[in-house]
Amino acid sequence: MENNTTNNFPNRAFNQWDAQLYDRKHSFVSNLAIDLLELLSPQSGEKILDLGCGTGHLTYKITTKGAKVVGIDNAPTMIEQANRCYPDIKFLVGDGVNIDLKETFDAVFSNAALHWIKEPREVIRNIWRVLKPGGRFVTEFGGKGNIQTIISGIYEALDASGYSDNKQLNPWYFPSVGEYATLLESEGFLLTFATLLERPTKLEYGESGLRNWIKMFATCFLEGIPGKKQDTIINDIENRLRPHLYQKGKWTADYKRIRIMAFKEGKLNQ
Numbered sequence: 486m487e488n489n490t491t492n493n494f495p496n497r498a499f500n501q502w503d504a505q506l507y508d509r510k511h512s513f514v515s516n517l518a519i520d521l522l523e524l525l526s527p528q529s530g531e532k533i534l535d536l537g538c539g540t541g542h543l544t545y546k547i548t549t550k551g552a553k554v555v556g557i558d559n560a561p562t563m564i565e566q567a568n569r570c571y572p573d574i575k576f577l578v579g580d581g582v583n584i585d586l587k588e589t590f591d592a593v594f595s596n597a598a599l600h601w602i603k604e605p606r607e608v609i610r611n612i613w614r615v616l617k618p619g620g621r622f623v624t625e626f627g628g629k630g631n632i633q634t635i636i637s638g639i640y641e642a643l644d645a646s647g648y649s650d651n652k653q654l655n656p657w658y659f660p661s662v663g664e665y666a667t668l669l670e671s672e673g674f675l676l677t678f679a680t681l682l683e684r685p686t687k688l689e690y691g692e693s694g695l696r697n698w699i700k701m702f703a704t705c706f707l708e709g710i711p712g713k714k715q716d717t718i719i720n721d722i723e724n725r726l727r728p729h730l731y732q733k734g735k736w737t738a739d740y741k742r743i744r745i746m747a748f749k750e751g752k753l754n755q
């Protein structure tokens with residue numbers, strides 16, 4: 486993987502995903518979303534947009550309820566993999582900020598993707614635009630306090646190594662429920678469900694779990710740092726976080742997720 490390879494779906498800056506590694510060892514991202522699908526409650530005949538569909542496993546699950554689903558993701562590697570696994574589903578390379586679709590949908594669904602986009606208002610406007618009147622938006626992504634312990638470890642290690650400026654490369658948007666609800670309402674949505682959930686998540690790979698998580702999702706913080714120095718920083722992050730996140734041979738990520746359901750209403754000024 487390249488240095489700037491990092492996570493998830495409509496991540497506009499970093500989209501060189503290793504889709505196979507993601508599927509093999511970071512599949513918890515889609516597995517955790519199963520009851521989010523209950524909230525979506527897809528109905529036969531509905532048209533649904535899966536925004537940030539990754540390798541398409543949830544997109545496929547939604548189709549099994551009889552809905553017609555389009556999956557979009559800004560990482561071409563993810564879309565290639567999705568197309569290989571599910572050739573009957575329409576997958577497109579696309580971006581939450583520039584959703585280039587003329588069709589409209591009964592629902593927009595998005596799991597573990599929107600924390601990669603730091604222009605949430607643009608995303609919400611695009612979702613509003615592609616929804617039919619009364620259509621629903623169901624999403625879950627990193628909320629306020631998500632991976633706070635991991636971020637603190639990364640920041641402390643960057644400070645200690647003389648690369649404090651790299652803290653500005655933080656790619657994530659983790660809003661509070663209040664902040665996101667206000668944004669949705671100001672863009673013409675009626676919010677019917679909003680919560681923040683603790684979601685401690687065991688990482689794969691045992692002892693190497695955190696190191697691999699950083700290499701998959703957080704390499705942007707190491708941009709411009711020579712390779713050997715990067716290894717030293719990752720070791721330092723591990724040492725700082727071990728007392729908090731490592732137990733019995735397993736690392737646990739301190740995930741917190743915001744979960745939302747909102748409906749498209751009319752806009753006041755239209």
Ligand code: BEZ
Nearest residue numbers: 492597626627631702740
């Ligand atoms: C998340 O799913 O909450 C997440 C994953 C990787 C990086 C940041 C957040």
